[in-house]
Amino acid sequence: MTDPKPTAEPVARWGDLKKRLISAAFMLVVGVSELWLGGTSFALLIIALTGVMFWELANMTAPGRVRTPLAMGVFAAACLAGGVLFRDDLASTLLILPGLALALTPRRDRRIATVYGIAIMVAGYGLIDLRSPGLPAILWLIAVVIVSDVAGYFVGRLVGGPKFWPAISPKKTWSGTVAGWFGAVLVSLVFVFTGHAPWLTVLLAPVVAFAGQLGDIAESWVKRRSGVKDSSSLIPGHGGFLDRFDALIGAVVLIMLLSLAGSLPMPAPLGG
Template sequence: MNELTTRVISGIAMVVVALMAAVLGGYYFAFLVAAAATGMFYEWMRIVRGWGLHWSVGGFFYCLLPALALLWIRDRSGDQGLSLLLWVFVVTWSTDIGAYFAGRRFGKRKLAPTISPGKTVEGLWGGMAAAALLGAAWVLSTDLNWALLPLAPLFAVAAQAGDLFESKMKRMAGIKDSGSWLPGHGGLLDRLDGLVPVAVLTVAAQAAGLA
């Protein structure tokens, strides 16, 4: 089984689990979010071992805030909680997928060669386009606020920034992946680094009346 096939199968399994927990909500979703945040913090502490207390404290909030944001979106947004949570997932996942395939097909200009040599400017644009199109499709098929339409590509940039931040940490630590839990994807931080800023920014948008 080649790397792409492994990555796709593993990715589909993670999407199914996330969607099932999101739809069920309640303790099911809370357990998944808590487990993911705990795993992320474990990986973070392995990466920053010996870097100082501020890195440990920063990692605690890095993992806690998006977890609280996801729970807030699902359970504190009225009848639209599930729709908004799924929009967060759609934007994050479409950014990753669009950036991956656009980068492989059209990538020429390096986005951040000293941090993540594999990422390209064309991949970034592909991720933004995918997030804009699929995010808009979801908004228009639900009763979500249309103010989310221009936010999708902006949040895609934030997702890519989250990816680059984690890549920078791994480069500083001299490792390739944050863990080996997820076949074809590495660790939880590797898979969820884009979701972190998107979840937090969505709550900020909601507080501002844009979601």
């Protein structure tokens, strides 16, 4: 009797690990340096990334066009820059305008594109706003998103089990989702024990992690409806910037919405 042939399941299970590691390294080098610099340098990076991600969205929902998506991306970056400069009520209007522009141009799924476009703008504004008081708040947010994603990735593939939302994101499992919540709690405990965050941050963390997971699923939904695998090919072999920052968009949008109701138990600088 011959031994059964080895299946390709282990290879398929870990096939995208290299891509994720390279993407994480890229984000780490650029992100850490810009987070440390803060101020105008960080704001310019976020404005540029927002414009690129808006271009990716416009391009996915209106395939075959070239000038219109590019113009949309430039317009989005300009609106975010204006919102950061003028703040207050004018900022809200400027953040909505690019999304409305998507609704007024020929494309598929206009409503979805409009809502997601506004989410991209709000996330860009929120990242700049969260960095302005200091590093702890935005470091906590990014750490929650990354750790919950990594925990969900490994536990989901090792444990498996029931799918979270198979119609939209067939790879995500409930085991990975719950693991992401635990990872977010552990991140918050580090900030609590170092004196940078109140205990209520531990309760906020899994909610933010879940919003990040939904942000990932939302982008997968947009891509599925657009019939594309990646948002673009700007990062060679690894898709586009929306593919890398979709979870962060969901998390930041939630923080911005919750902040409308009052102050949140977010990490703050020592003595802040």
